Amino acid sequence: MKKSIFLFCLLSGLFFYGQSQRFTYEYKFVIDSTAKDKQETEMMFLDISPKGSKFYSKDYFESDSIMNANFEKQIKSGTTDLQLTGMKFKGKVRYSIEKSYPDYSVNYYIILATDEYQVQDGRTQNWKILPNKAKIGEFSTQKATCEFAGRKWTAWFTTDLPIQDGPYKFHGLPGLIVKLEDASNSHSFELKGAKKLPAGYEWQSVKDKERYDPLIIVNENKYKKAFKDFLNDPMKGHRKMMGDGVITEVRDSTGKIIDPEKVRRDQEKRIKDNLKRQNNILEIDLLK
Template sequence: MKQMIILFSLIVAAMANAQNQRFIYEYKFITDSTAKDKQLSETMYLEVASKGSKFYSKDYFQSDSTMRAITEKDTESISINLGDFKFKGKIRYNIEKMYPEYSINFFTTLGSDEYLVQEKRKQDWKILPEKEKIGEFNTQKAVCDFAGRKWTAWFTTDLPIQDGPYKFYGLPGLIVKIEDNTHSHSFELKGSQKLPAGYEWKSTKDKERYHTLITINEAKFKKAYYDYRQDPMKSQKQMLAEGTIIEMRDSTGKLLDPVEASRKQEAAAKANIKKQNNIIELDLLK
């Protein structure tokens, strides 16, 4: 990283103004309940500015920016060389919280469709007396039920912003660590950076895109998520039916048969979905 990560011992002194900071979290997760020994991890950023915060995967954001630069060359025909480009990062969503009301926009993709889910849920925190030192922070315990899981958070008033990783917010200080009671999903603060000079908070909904952003509420997204798990290639099939040309090539640049390539892609997608049985929001599976 070009910017020096501020060590925990220095963060508090730098946080007289908690805005314009990028908080770096380690996200550890197990999405396949049949393979609990295969824990994955991802570096996540929580960027805090005066307008609000953004939460996203460091690696996926970089890959997405590169892919968008490539596809900007041609909006009618999309040629994908499977050997030349691979997305980094396993977390494909990003989350915005708008201050001061902390309204949440959840951006994610299902197949080739991109969704904006306008969140209305809030966490009903219960703050407990237990305190714990995590790194250089003095933290206090809080618990809540959210999205089908029971969560334990440790927050610090040393960082006076009521925000945290993922969709979590509403405690009297920044969430330093949060984990569900099955130890399947956890976020822990690992460092901080100042955002670049001239940083401007812009919503993901305003970025240029080739397909319409689908804006829905939580109930409709749950239905869309169920439908996607049943037919993960539905949106791609619709694109082909509408005349979109999608070329797929192997690592040598050889053009693949679209029917065979799609069949293999669908089989891989369905196999991956079967392993996504322990997702962070369990209530989406019910």
């Protein structure tokens, strides 16, 4: 009972005192429809502040932070030969989603090959709120359904937390989404924890970070075309870099330089094989 009261007070503080909050969701997904027994799990953060929210992978965020710190350390040391050895990104979810309050405009950030996109997604979820109620964890929840991105979704939301947000791009219900799953049971999100963020915390938008090349800003229709182009030719950007004279030197375990053309062919095959297995992505309508 004490734990329940503490959790409720902790979360309620967000709304009464403007305290920024981090909600942790467990995301379970099956990316290959031909291997439904191979379910994957990733912990996701939903950071909520007075100006908006940001949804992203815990593992990918932590890996990115470590890699950036490593690069900064190498640069400060004066080296001009940056080393990538031993650095590897964790996490399979590589996108992030930002919603700005109070209009809940959605921006989706993703990298395809060498291009980084900001997708301004103007779609909304037309929720049907149902009378069904259930207890999920510490929360009393109510059922709602909608169709979005080619899938039918069921959400359970709680009015104990009167904020109209949730995992991924989902929002617009009278309370925070505690659980969300699609009709095929291949994508689901469930709230697993929450904590207050430090006073004065304010997340930095992905669009404001330093980068070599500018963001490509598109709407969801133009992004769908770009996504299909990427599936058809995932190495287009790499070939352009080579055409511009940008050559990445790769060495084997003995230190011998590997033929860059062989590296490109091997990488292209690996990427195409991987993309073929990704036939059950969350936004399934991107593949149609």
